[in-house]
Structures are given as structure tokens and as C-alpha cells.
Amino acid sequence: MTKLNRRLEMIAVIVAVPVMVACSLMAPKETRQWQPTSVTDFKSVAGKWQGLLVRNPRTRDDDWVTLVIGEAGAYEFASYRMIGVFAGKGKLVLTDGKLSAKSDKGGQMTLQLFADSGSPERMLRAEAKDSEGFHYWADLKRELETASPRRQNNP
Numbered sequence: 319m320t321k322l323n324r325r326l327e328m329i330a331v332i333v334a335v336p337v338m339v340a341c342s343l344m345a346p347k348e349t350r351q352w353q354p355t356s357v358t359d360f361k362s363v364a365g366k367w368q369g370l371l372v373r374n375p376r377t378r379d380d381d382w383v384t385l386v387i388g389e390a391g392a393y394e395f396a397s398y399r400m401i402g403v404f405a406g407k408g409k410l411v412l413t414d415g416k417l418s419a420k421s422d423k424g425g426q427m428t429l430q431l432f433a434d435s436g437s438p439e440r441m442l443r444a445e446a447k448d449s450e451g452f453h454y455w456a457d458l459k460r461e462l463e464t465a466s467p468r469r470q471n472n473p
Contacts, residue, residue, distance in 0.1 A: 352432040352441060356415025360391040363417070363431060367442050367458035371397050374453040383456050385444065393419065424449035 357363055364387050371383035383397040387410065394407040410417045410429070417429035427446040433439075442458040 350434045350439075350441075351436065352434055355431045355433040355440075357412060357417055357429075357431045358415075360387065360410065360412065361389045363387050363429075363440075363442065364389045366461040368461055369444075369456045369458040371454055371456045374455070383444075383458070385442070385458055391417075421449075 367385045367387065369383060371381045373380070379400070381397040381399050381404070383395060385393060385395045387393045391410040391412070392407070393410050394405070396403055396405040398404075406421055406425070408419050408421060410419050415431075418427065420426045425446060425448040427444060430443045430445075432441040432443060440460060442460075444454070444456045444458055446454040448454070
């Protein structure tokens with residue numbers, strides 16, 4: 319039994335050392351320099367946005383959320399959970415460069431647009447509070463955003 323344990327330990331070391339060396343040689347992941355940016359109109363943020371929805375107080379699992387914003391400010395969101403769908407829709411209001419909405423059930427949401435000067439990528443930070451007092455937040459990225467700058471540059 320001890321020979322087997324020694325062999326397993328040796329195999330673990332043989333595998334672990336190259337993995338650690340490879341990880342240390344990898345380039346660090348680039349960090350974004352997100353800066354708040356004013357929303358000028360609904361058309362500038364229209365489209366499908368997605369990201370991880372986090373609840374406070376935290377739950378065991380966070381949920382994926384999709385937010386679709388129309389060119390006139392109508393929105394719909396959906397988050398699919400183990401216990402069912404968390405969804406809603408309504409009309410956004412643009413005030414002082416930020417978007418906001420209130421639901422008929424007492425919930426409220428604020429959206430702030432962020433930009434990175436080194437990239438055409440944008441992010442919407444959503445913060446919300448539901449009628450039961452739970453707080454939510456999500457950093458949402460536009461679906462297929464990397465394709466849109468290429469389309470704009472190609473005739």
C-alpha cells in the first residue's frame with residue numbers, strides 16, 4: 319500500500335510542477351478600466367444584454383439574466399432559476415445620463431452605462447431592489463458586441 323501511495327504522490331508532483339510553471343508563464347488577463355458614461359438616448363443602449371445576477375443577501379447560486387432594451391425604452395428581463403423564472407418588463411426613464419424603472423409591484427432598477435477607453439466594449443451595471451427588499455446587481459455585456467464595431471467599419 320505504501321508503494322502505491324508513493325507512486326501516486328510522485329505522479330501528482332510530475333503533473334503539478336509543469337502545470338504551475340505553465341500558469342506562471344501565462345500573460346496576466348487584461349483588466350478593464352471601466353468609466354461611467356452618460357446614456358444619451360435609448361437607441362444607444364438598445365439590444366440584448368446579459369450577465370450574472372447576484373442577490374444580496376447572497377444565495378448559494380447566482381443566476382444568469384438577460385435584459386432586452388428597445389429603441390423607445392421598453393425593456394424585458396428574465397432570469398432562469400432552479401425554482402422558476404424571475405422576469406419583468408416595463409418602460410425605462412432616462413434622467414441625468416442614467417436609466418431607471420419602477421415596477422407596479424414596488425421594485426426599482428437603475429442602469430449605469432460604463433465604457434473602457436481602450437475598447438469599443440460597453441457594460442451596463444444594473445442595480446435593483448425588489449418589493450421584498452432584496453437587492454440585486456449585475457454587470458451586463460451586450461450580446462455580440464465584438465461584432466458590431468466591425469460591421470460599422472466595413473462598407
